[in-house]
Amino acid sequence: xxxxxxxIDDSRTIRALVSQALGNAGFKVTTAEDGVDGVATFEKGTFxxxxxxxxxxxxxxxxxxxxxxxxxxxxRVPILVLTTESGQDLRTRARNSGATGWIVKPFVDEQLVxxxxxxxxxx
Amino acid sequence: xxxxxxxxDTFFAECEDLLEALTEGLRxxxxxxxxxxxxxxxxxxxxxxxxxxGAFGFDELVxxxxxxxxxxxxxxxxxLEPTPDTLRLLMRAGDVLADLVExxxxxxxxxxxSADQILASLIELHPKTEEVExxxxxxxxxxxxxxxxxxxxVNFAPHAxxxxxGHEPELLFSxxxxxxxxxxxxxxxxxxxxxxxxxxxxxxxWVATLETSASTDAIAEVFAFVEGLCDLAIIRQEPEPAPxxxxxxxxxxxxxxxxxxxxxxxxRVDLDRVERLIxxxxxxxxxxxxxxxxxxxxxxxxxxxxxxxLEDYKHLARxxxxxxxxxxxxxxxxxxxxxxRIVRDAADATGKQIxxxxxxxxxxxxxxxxxxxxxxxxxxxxxxIDHGIEKPEDRIAKGKPAAGTVKLSASHRSGSVLIExxxxxxxxxxxxxxxxxxxxxxxxxxxxxxxxxxxxILFMPGFSTASAVTNLSGRGVGMDVxxxxxxxxxxxISITSKPDQGSVFTIALPLTLAVLDGMIVxxxxxxxxxxxxxxxxxxxxxxxxxxQIGKRGHLLSIRGTFVPIxxxxxxxxxxxxxxxxxxxxxxxxxxxxxxxxLAVQDITDQRQVVIKSLQGNYGDIPGxxxxxxxxxxxxxxxIDPDAIVAKSQGLPVNQN
Numbered sequence: 001x002x003x004x005x006x007x008i009d010d011s012r013t014i015r016a017l018v019s020q021a022l023g024n025a026g027f028k029v030t031t032a033e034d035g036v037d038g039v040a041t042f043e044k045g046t047f048x049x050x051x052x053x054x055x056x057x058x059x060x061x062x063x064x065x066x067x068x069x070x071x072x073x074x075x076r077v078p079i080l081v082l083t084t085e086s087g088q089d090l091r092t093r094a095r096n097s098g099a100t101g102w103i104v105k106p107f108v109d110e111q112l113v114x115x116x117x118x119x120x121x122x123x
Numbered sequence: 124x125x126x127x128x129x130x131x132d133t134f135f136a137e138c139e140d141l142l143e144a145l146t147e148g149l150r151x152x153x154x155x156x157x158x159x160x161x162x163x164x165x166x167x168x169x170x171x172x173x174x175x176x177g178a179f180g181f182d183e184l185v186x187x188x189x190x191x192x193x194x195x196x197x198x199x200x201x202x203l204e205p206t207p208d209t210l211r212l213l214m215r216a217g218d219v220l221a222d223l224v225e226x227x228x229x230x231x232x233x234x235x236x237s238a239d240q241i242l243a244s245l246i247e248l249h250p251k252t253e254e255v256e257x258x259x260x261x262x263x264x265x266x267x268x269x270x271x272x273x274x275x276x277v278n279f280a281p282h283a284x285x286x287x288x289g290h291e292p293e294l295l296f297s298x299x300x301x302x303x304x305x306x307x308x309x310x311x312x313x314x315x316x317x318x319x320x321x322x323x324x325x326x327x328x329w330v331a332t333l334e335t336s337a338s339t340d341a342i343a344e345v346f347a348f349v350e351g352l353c354d355l356a357i358i359r360q361e362p363e364p365a366p367x368x369x370x371x372x373x374x375x376x377x378x379x380x381x382x383x384x385x386x387x388x389x390x391r392v393d394l395d396r397v398e399r400l401i402x403x404x405x406x407x408x409x410x411x412x413x414x415x416x417x418x419x420x421x422x423x424x425x426x427x428x429x430x431x432x433l434e435d436y437k438h439l440a441r442x443x444x445x446x447x448x449x450x451x452x453x454x455x456x457x458x459x460x461x462x463x464r465i466v467r468d469a470a471d472a473t474g475k476q477i478x479x480x481x482x483x484x485x486x487x488x489x490x491x492x493x494x495x496x497x498x499x500x501x502x503x504x505x506x507x508i509d510h511g512i513e514k515p516e517d518r519i520a521k522g523k524p525a526a527g528t529v530k531l532s533a534s535h536r537s538g539s540v541l542i543e544x545x546x547x548x549x550x551x552x553x554x555x556x557x558x559x560x561x562x563x564x565x566x567x568x569x570x571x572x573x574x575x576x577x578x579x580i581l582f583m584p585g586f587s588t589a590s591a592v593t594n595l596s597g598r599g600v601g602m603d604v605x606x607x608x609x610x611x612x613x614x615x616i617s618i619t620s621k622p623d624q625g626s627v628f629t630i631a632l633p634l635t636l637a638v639l640d641g642m643i644v645x646x647x648x649x650x651x652x653x654x655x656x657x658x659x660x661x662x663x664x665x666x667x668x669x670x671q672i673g674k675r676g677h678l679l680s681i682r683g684t685f686v687p688i689x690x691x692x693x694x695x696x697x698x699x700x701x702x703x704x705x706x707x708x709x710x711x712x713x714x715x716x717x718x719x720x721l722a723v724q725d726i727t728d729q730r731q732v733v734i735k736s737l738q739g740n741y742g743d744i745p746g747x748x749x750x751x752x753x754x755x756x757x758x759x760x761x762i763d764p765d766a767i768v769a770k771s772q773g774l775p776v777n778q779n
Binding site (some may be wrong): 002013017020024055057069076077078079084091095098099100106120121 | 164
């Protein structure tokens, strides 16, 4: 029943922080270490939402969004960008690449959870 | 805090790896490798340190790493030449970065002396226009301060791209609805013929009328993610003109052009005016009853025209009453939302994992009820988390998911509103409840109680004890206070619980607070009113159905079971009970699901009565919940069957 989230970030600290914030809020969290790993994990599993970093080795967050948006399966899944960058430029780029929303690092747990709830419709 | 500390260890271990990669990359760059992979790796190392450092508030580390990565970004994009000087600076900056990490890890460590100078040199290499922005996106946090609500029209027409980005209009509206009462209409006029329809296009547009005390910014915030992916207009409606005599209103009300297009325009009215209307409707119903009575007394026959008109009058009065009550009806959503906060806080305080589910948040309940439910619900939800849901490890041991579920649901059922709080925790510990109750002297030591009776001990005053108090749910008030508050609203509360499967608390509330469907009975020559909701059936017993127990007690045999009989006359006036076979029995079912038969002399009528509280003048009267004025002007008491049954069983009566 719980919402399943794929969190893609090359920093294991961020992965741990995201997992804890979402785990506490009752989400089921799967993590991936970079874009390539993330897209592969997405293809294998069933996820209600994806959270991705932008700057990552092998494939960046925009690559992740692009791949998921053109994949046959669940291509309209909500995708949140979690990044240190902020400002209008990021928003425009994220939106144009097909991101559902964005959160700026460092994130506040409640904010991450509330944005995720908002885009997934989880109670 | 300690949780964050354990993450700090992860962070510092990761920093070591990242610093190593960073130094390695810089060395390659010094040796002439300026390919994008190498530069990217250095950039990312600094970037990852920055990103994670922010989570722990290592501000100096964040700003230094930011300056560092910006230089790398300039090199990466070809705007800055990686000269030997620049690379030397970056190497020294890498050392400072390592020192700053160390300083963050070991408080008290000297911060590197060269940090400021190197930082300044790095910033010199930055493009001049850059401005560092480290702000969070604003999140609408509901404030407790009362700001007068305003009405907004939100016009929303999604583009196809909105759906491609994984957005769902329904969720946007649901987020919008969180800001206040809202109605939405869908405009489907742009829908083409089926053959011409493109499945990826959106042909629908919506107009929401939202009443909220939130600002336009907070409304725009809901749509922050879909900016550019839809046509959006947020229009604040001008407030209503100041109250004025009706004759003036006609000319003074400037109709806003936007209002004309608005679906379901709303009107804001003083609560006082609504109260006055409700009172008048109450009087109207009394008047209608009185008129019916007089017409019957005057001898007009059932088939006469005056009777037909009277029937119409009854229906109209009931319609008006329902319409008036609908004015006061409000969805329970804001209340449910407050509870999610309570759940989070309680989960944090207890270290338990809770999944909070709500259902039926749009169910409408009288405004007063919404307001008065907050406290009991808070208490019950805290209880459910504190006492009901087990610790994650215990849950796993029982084969349950680590996160417990607390569900709050509202629904309408046959003239009442049901609110249920369900948890999938351990269920009630009945043996402990019973022991505590015996120790407290609430229950006789040898009492044989059914499970339902034990569960209901929770509601007894004085049961909530120090041993059950934790710093979370223990506030010195127990479930008895919850019950008192629910009863004061004319509701009932009940529990069902199964070991290791959890508990369900059900609150049943009347839709309207002011009027009640009553059965008019005669008790010891007095007229009294029994709430119809409590009556299961009425029985005229034959002698054989009654068995005597002891001197005064009687049992009714019905469909193979025995049900105790309580003579109301005896209960209230201590008059000698009539022979039960001469009475009419009202089979009632109490909140604890017990059956009992109330003996009355006669049933004279069934009608709506307006509830008039006695509490202000007479305080609590056991067994009496309120009074009413009947059609003939006579005053009749409204009885409280639950209290009567409880009292006659010797249980403490929970008074309104």
